[in-house]
Amino acid sequence: MAVREFGEPLLTVSEVAVLMRVSNMTVYRLIKSGQLAAIRVGKNYRLRRSDIERYLTDRAINVEVSG
Secondary structure (H helix, E strand, O other): OOOEEEEEEEHHHHHHHHHOOOOOOHHHHHHHOOOOEEEEEEOOEEEHHHHHHHHHHHHHOOOOOOO
């Protein structure tokens, strides 16, 4: 369940992993390396949906289909 703060949903690491179709450990690695912005809440991380979308958009590639 997403938590709302300032009108933007905050997602758990598990929710982000499902959205990105990766493991929880991959999300933790992206956070630790600074590639993915996160907010520390106690011992847990929360991530903004907009930060996830920005991360994925920045890494998108164009695929040319030869035909």
